[in-house]
Amino acid sequence: MDDADHNPRPRPFVLTAGRVGTLDPDIELHTQVTARVFDPNAAELAVLASEARAIVALCAEPLSVAEISARLRLHLGVTKILVGDLRAAGLLDVHVMDAVSPHDPETILRVIHGLRAFT
Amino acid sequence: MDSARLPNLTAMPATAPGRKPPIPVKIIVAGGFGVGKTTAVAAISEIDPLTTEAEMTAAGIGVDVPGATADKTTTTVAMDFGCVTIDQSLKLYLFGAPGQARFGFMWDDLARGALGALVVVDSSRLDDCYAAVDYFERSDLPFAVAVNAFEGQIAHDIESIRWALALREGVPILVFDARRRLSVRDAMLVVLDLALARATRAEAR
Numbered sequence: 001m002d003d004a005d006h007n008p009r010p011r012p013f014v015l016t017a018g019r020v021g022t023l024d025p026d027i028e029l030h031t032q033v034t035a036r037v038f039d040p041n042a043a044e045l046a047v048l049a050s051e052a053r054a055i056v057a058l059c060a061e062p063l064s065v066a067e068i069s070a071r072l073r074l075h076l077g078v079t080k081i082l083v084g085d086l087r088a089a090g091l092l093d094v095h096v097m098d099a100v101s102p103h104d105p106e107t108i109l110r111v112i113h114g115l116r117a118f119t
Numbered sequence: 120m121d122s123a124r125l126p127n128l129t130a131m132p133a134t135a136p137g138r139k140p141p142i143p144v145k146i147i148v149a150g151g152f153g154v155g156k157t158t159a160v161a162a163i164s165e166i167d168p169l170t171t172e173a174e175m176t177a178a179g180i181g182v183d184v185p186g187a188t189a190d191k192t193t194t195t196v197a198m199d200f201g202c203v204t205i206d207q208s209l210k211l212y213l214f215g216a217p218g219q220a221r222f223g224f225m226w227d228d229l230a231r232g233a234l235g236a237l238v239v240v241d242s243s244r245l246d247d248c249y250a251a252v253d254y255f256e257r258s259d260l261p262f263a264v265a266v267n268a269f270e271g272q273i274a275h276d277i278e279s280i281r282w283a284l285a286l287r288e289g290v291p292i293l294v295f296d297a298r299r300r301l302s303v304r305d306a307m308l309v310v311l312d313l314a315l316a317r318a319t320r321a322e323a324r
Contacts, residue, residue: 062140070169
């Protein structure tokens with residue numbers, strides 16, 4: 001990562017093959033993403049751009065789209081597109097159904113209790 | 120090589136794959152530049168706030184027509200965020216949203232699925248938060264206004280600020296210290312109480 005200053009980064013649209021904007025409305029800032037492939041030497045990963053490989057590697061632990069973007073210093077829009085691609089390729093799971101409804105009192109109560117426990 | 124700046128894949132921990140992800144919930148922390156949004160996020164977050172950059176279509180609120188492309192420019196804005204793990208299956212995300220009116224599009228993105236918002240206000244610069252207050256007044260997202268007490272002081276009393284911002288009756292306004300974890304926590308609890316009241320009403324229907 002220290003070499004960031006020495007390596008000119010590809011322009012974001014190069015990574016996304018020119019696509020802009022969000023293609024998959026399921027993929028939001030807080031959406032959780034997990035890897036399906038854990039072997040860094042897996043053949044499916046060898047063909048990917050290094051950024052895409054890095055996303056799969058990071059998601060060995062569940063991670064939000066926003067965290068992926070921040071940790072890899074990728075634009076949010078680029079991150080969303082790459083996550084969508086990797087999901088389509090079967091390399092990532094995007095946990096859409098797990099997103100909580102803001103209308104679920106029980107979940108909100110759990111957050112309240114959790115914060116009240118702060119000391 | 121290009122990959123030199125990316126994490127070394129072979130050095131990634133061989134974690135037990137398949138840990139179930141937590142349910143994410145989010146609260147927006149909005150406000151003008153330099154009012155203490157990131158300070159507040161940092162005070163309560165369990166990680167140092169992270170920054171993500173997003174390309175935003177910049178245009179004025181009320182001027183935007185979906186599909187209209189005239190007079191729009193794309194701007195990169197930085198957004199700071201942090202998180203609090205409530206328990207293994209529940210994680211709270213706090214997103215600091217830039218307050219400028221022209222980032223209204225971004226707020227729509229942020230607001231989707233959010234439990235509520237905290238609008239951080241500097242009492243000596245009320246102008247900076249009008250856009251945020253106005254946005255949340257018109258959205259149906261629960262929100263509270265938190266006046267950041269710099270050096271323990273606020274420039275105007277709470278009722279004057281409420282009047283100046285033309286806050287609706289039901290919008291709580293409180294004084295807090297963005298540097299203090301428990302103070303920020305208490306402000307979040309005010310937002311969560313509003314969210315709970317709304318969720319309970321919705322369920323009763």
